[in-house]
Amino acid sequence: MPDKSIRLVVPIVVISGVALSATAAELLYGRPAPPPAAAAPAQTQPPQASRSSQPSARPGRTAESLGLVRVDYRLTRLPQHASNQLAVWIEDAGGRYVRTLFATSYTANGGYVRRPMSLPRWRESANWESATEAEIQSASRPAQESGRHSLYWDGTDAAGRPVPAGTYVYRIEGNLLWENRVLFTGTITLGADGNSSRARAEYLPESARSQETMQETMQERMIEDVGAEFLPGEPLDPALVTTFTRGS
Amino acid sequence: MGTEVLVAGLAPGDAATVLTWLRRVERTFSRFLPESDMGRVNAGGETEVSELFLVALGEAMRWAETTGGLFSPWLATELCRAGYASDFAGLTRATPADAGRADAGRAGVPQDGRVVAGGGGVRARSGPDAGAGRADGPRAGEGRVEVDFERRTVRVRGGVGVDLGGFVKGWSVQQAADALRSRGVRRGLIDAGGDLVCWRAPLDPPWGIGVEHPLGGVVTTLEPPPGATAVATSSVVRRSWPDAAGNRLHHLIDPRTGRPAGSDCLQATVITGDLGAAEVYAKCLVILGTREGPRWLATHAPTARGILVHRDGTITTTPGSTAPSGGCVEAGR
Numbered sequence: 001m002p003d004k005s006i007r008l009v010v011p012i013v014v015i016s017g018v019a020l021s022a023t024a025a026e027l028l029y030g031r032p033a034p035p036p037a038a039a040a041p042a043q044t045q046p047p048q049a050s051r052s053s054q055p056s057a058r059p060g061r062t063a064e065s066l067g068l069v070r071v072d073y074r075l076t077r078l079p080q081h082a083s084n085q086l087a088v089w090i091e092d093a094g095g096r097y098v099r100t101l102f103a104t105s106y107t108a109n110g111g112y113v114r115r116p117m118s119l120p121r122w123r124e125s126a127n128w129e130s131a132t133e134a135e136i137q138s139a140s141r142p143a144q145e146s147g148r149h150s151l152y153w154d155g156t157d158a159a160g161r162p163v164p165a166g167t168y169v170y171r172i173e174g175n176l177l178w179e180n181r182v183l184f185t186g187t188i189t190l191g192a193d194g195n196s197s198r199a200r201a202e203y204l205p206e207s208a209r210s211q212e213t214m215q216e217t218m219q220e221r222m223i224e225d226v227g228a229e230f231l232p233g234e235p236l237d238p239a240l241v242t243t244f245t246r247g248s
Numbered sequence: 249m250g251t252e253v254l255v256a257g258l259a260p261g262d263a264a265t266v267l268t269w270l271r272r273v274e275r276t277f278s279r280f281l282p283e284s285d286m287g288r289v290n291a292g293g294e295t296e297v298s299e300l301f302l303v304a305l306g307e308a309m310r311w312a313e314t315t316g317g318l319f320s321p322w323l324a325t326e327l328c329r330a331g332y333a334s335d336f337a338g339l340t341r342a343t344p345a346d347a348g349r350a351d352a353g354r355a356g357v358p359q360d361g362r363v364v365a366g367g368g369g370v371r372a373r374s375g376p377d378a379g380a381g382r383a384d385g386p387r388a389g390e391g392r393v394e395v396d397f398e399r400r401t402v403r404v405r406g407g408v409g410v411d412l413g414g415f416v417k418g419w420s421v422q423q424a425a426d427a428l429r430s431r432g433v434r435r436g437l438i439d440a441g442g443d444l445v446c447w448r449a450p451l452d453p454p455w456g457i458g459v460e461h462p463l464g465g466v467v468t469t470l471e472p473p474p475g476a477t478a479v480a481t482s483s484v485v486r487r488s489w490p491d492a493a494g495n496r497l498h499h500l501i502d503p504r505t506g507r508p509a510g511s512d513c514l515q516a517t518v519i520t521g522d523l524g525a526a527e528v529y530a531k532c533l534v535i536l537g538t539r540e541g542p543r544w545l546a547t548h549a550p551t552a553r554g555i556l557v558h559r560d561g562t563i564t565t566t567p568g569s570t571a572p573s574g575g576c577v578e579a580g581r
Contacts, residue, residue, distance in 0.1 A: 068264055147283050150271050154260035162260075233260070241469055243254050246442040246460035247483025247515050 067233035069153040069188055071101065071170050074225040077146045078176070082115070083222065084143055085175040087122035088151055093167045093187075097125045099158040100139040101151045108140035117179035121204065122171070126158075148225075155190055165191045170199065174223045180208035184226040192232060199226040251417065251441030257448075258428070258436045266424045266438055273420040276300050277412055279324060289410050290324055294394075294403040302400055304416050309395075311415070311528045315548070318535060319528045320503040322393065324409025327501060330508055413499070418443050418480055418527035425476065425523075445523050447476035462486070462515045463561045470519065480526035482534045483515040484508070502535050511537030512559050518545070519568065520552035529554070542566045 069090075077084050085107050090098040100122070107118040108128070123129065131139075135158055153170075155163055172184040186199030201223075203209040253270060255263040276298055278284045282291070285301040297305075308321035393410075394403040404410060412419075421438045425445040428436055437446040437455055446455040452474070459467040462485040470479065484498040502509040516533035518526040529549055533541035538556050545554050545566055553568025 068260055068267070070267075145275075145283065147275060147281065149275075150268075152264035152267050154264040156261060160261075241456040241458045242256060242437060242446075243439045243444060244442060244458040244460045244466075245444060245479045245481040245517055247462060247481045247486040 067155070067190075067194075067231045069155065069168075069170070069190070069228055069230050071151045071153065071172075071228045072148065072226070073172060073184070073223055074148050075144055075146055076222055076224075077143070078222055080177060082117075082178045083175055085111075085118045086144070086172065086223070087119045087174075088170070088172045089122055089126060090153055091125060091169040091171065092163070093169065095125075095169070097127070097158070098163060098168065099153070099156065100126055100128075100135070101153055102141055103128075103139045104143050105140045106143075108136055117181075118175060119173050119181075121181070121183055122173045125171075163190070170228050172199070172223060172226055176208055176222055180205070182208065182223055184223060186226065186228055188228045188230050190230055194230055194232050196229040197227060199228070201226075253441075254437070254439035254444075256437040256439075258433065262428055262433055262436070266428070269424050270420060270440065272300070273416065277304070277416045279327075279411055279413075286410060286412070289402045289404060292404065294401050296399070296401050299400065301402075302395070302397060304412060304419055305395065305402070305410070306397070307419055307524060308412050308415050311524070315528060315532055317503055318532045319415070320501075321410055321412050321415070322404075322408050323501045323503060323506075324411035325407055326506045327411055327413075327499060328409070329506075330499070330501065414443065414480075414482070414527050414531065415524060417441065418478070419524035421445055422478065422523040429476065443480040443523060443527060445476060445478045446472055448472075448474055450474040459517050459555060461561070462557055467517075467555060467557065467563055472519075476521065477519060478521060478523035478526045479517065479519050480523055480530045481515060481517040482527070482530035484534060485514055500531060500534050504535075509535045511535060511541075512539075513537045513541060513556050514559055514561075515557040516541065517555040518549075518552050519555075520549060525549065526552070538564050 071088060073088075075086070085104045087100065087103040087107070089100040089103075092098055103119070103122065107115075107123070112118045112120075112123060112128075157163055167187050167189045169185060169187050171186075174182050176182055181204045183202050183204055184199040185202070186197045188197055189195050253267065255266050258266065275281065275283075276285045279286050279290065281287050285295070285297040289295045289297060289301075305321065308319075311319050312321060392405045393408055394401075394405075396402075402410070417440050421440050421443065422445055425436065425438055425447065429447060435448045435452045437444060442460070444457070446457070448455065454471040454473075457470040457472065457479055459470065459481070461467045462483050472479075482500060484500055498508045500509045501507065502511075511534060513534045513536075516530045518529040518533065520526045520529065529545060529552055532548075533545060533554055533556060535541075536544050538558050541556060542554060542564060545552060551568060552566075554564075554566040556564045556566075558564065
């Protein structure tokens, strides 16, 4: 290509249909006007009575000044029925339910009535049969595509109350095939310093391990590479430069 | 997005919402994830995409039209040819062989430097018959993109690739900021790799935004006024790499040549009211250079303010308007 030649790289574009338009709120929160789509939506209403046994915030630092927890995992959707149901939730160090970050909509919205083996560990911990409509809307999401995923926990419980600093348990439960499940469990500490952890897997029932092993040989391990990181919040000093624009 | 994100001044729940949204954007638009909408579209064939992808692509196409093609979302192939074919974190040295391999992964990429005919901007048709029977094309060898908003499909052919790069980063950050502000969040800052939106009420302390000098140091520090302000910077220094001959290549492609822009502008910062717009304007300034760029910005976005850094390190500023976006106070801190 001669140096001086001009190659116009704008292609012909053929458009059909009507161009979509979506507001920012729709893209962020879905439509029509559902609750926030994030794993941990802000609560704008006064806290309601919660099913959580989590004690109300004690004096001292609470999550409002603590930061965020990010839960990461890799998901590979399995090409079969009675699989791919998934829930991610938080418990406190005593095993008491705090809140759900994600649950596949089929189970979250009552699919467990027809398929009782769907995510029983999560449903039991969360007492999901008694969940409020707001909780269901907050946690229920369409099944995720294969790939790496991250969910954020803002350090609030199911009623939107900040939790105390301390150690918490994150869990991911997934249905491998019918009643065969994998449950990942890890701990993370909310405090002044950042920290991270990896989760360990157990199979429910133990015989489900063979299911996973079989899938692994087909490179179809449903959930793997599960971990979490606590990102502590930083105090803002208005006297300092907040950030730099620098070219991307 | 291969970038650092800073979220400040927001309640943890709002911060979580923003970060979750940006993760979704990354999964949809990354060129380097084969399973993303972007990856699937660029792999060729008619590809069903998400509504999110179509909305952002539509916005990018609108900007291509507004700028007369100076901003283009169709430069993925040219980026790969320049050597930016993998996540920048893993990019070290581009060689002609690398570029050839990158091209080989894309069906139909012209290897002979054919001149592609067409006008100076995105030519678009709408209507139910738009996909059939164009009187003027396509001709052999032409790039062609078909976007069907009803069926939510995109097809790229003839060596064209889609890259929304920095634009979608800015656009998505703006979406997040708009949504939070519409919900009454009074103050916040969302910074994705140095391109940011910040907002505050009159009595809130101001945000301090430093403008890095690409050759070291700080150009200036801005204190945006109350309300919302978007700041974007494009640079040929940060994401650059050497080719086999030792020349520096970078990621800002000039759509008029299909090659990394070769103007005398090292870096351009634009301060305006919308981050998607700021991204586009900053890119156009770098492409046009320090003489033509300010004139172009004054014509296309008279309220926007520009700060350009020349190759020799000197600085040119364009005044912009006094309100609301261009009226940043230089803090002198």
